[in-house]
Amino acid sequence: MYQSVRFIRIAVLVLLLAPLAAFAAKAKSYQVTGKVSELTDTTIVVDKGDEKWEIARDASTKVTGELKVGAKVTLQYRMTAGTVEVKADQANDKKAK
Numbered sequence: 078m079y080q081s082v083r084f085i086r087i088a089v090l091v092l093l094l095a096p097l098a099a100f101a102a103k104a105k106s107y108q109v110t111g112k113v114s115e116l117t118d119t120t121i122v123v124d125k126g127d128e129k130w131e132i133a134r135d136a137s138t139k140v141t142g143e144l145k146v147g148a149k150v151t152l153q154y155r156m157t158a159g160t161v162e163v164k165a166d167q168a169n170d171k172k173a174k
Contacts, residue, residue, distance in 0.1 A: 103155070107153070108154070109123055109154070110123075110150070114129065116144065123152060
């Protein structure tokens with residue numbers, strides 16, 4: 078009997094904490110607002126003042142309204158590393174010699 082109560086407590090704890098772990102793993106969200114200057118199946122380019130913001134998109138990108146060149150939009154995006162190259166520390170390299 079004690080093991081079944083313990084199992085239920087652990088199961089409830091896992092169910093309560095699982096959504097928190099998923100939320101914590103997401104990268105910070107950013108946004109940019111401006112007019113669409115270019116549009117393809119894989120990118121949206123937004124003019125914001127003197128800057129052009131090129132944001133990638135795919136089939137999972139949720140679009141509300143009619144997305145077209147000239148439309149004013151607010152894009153929500155996250156930054157994700159594609160590759161990481163670790164460089165040797167020059168100070169440590171000189172000490173090793």
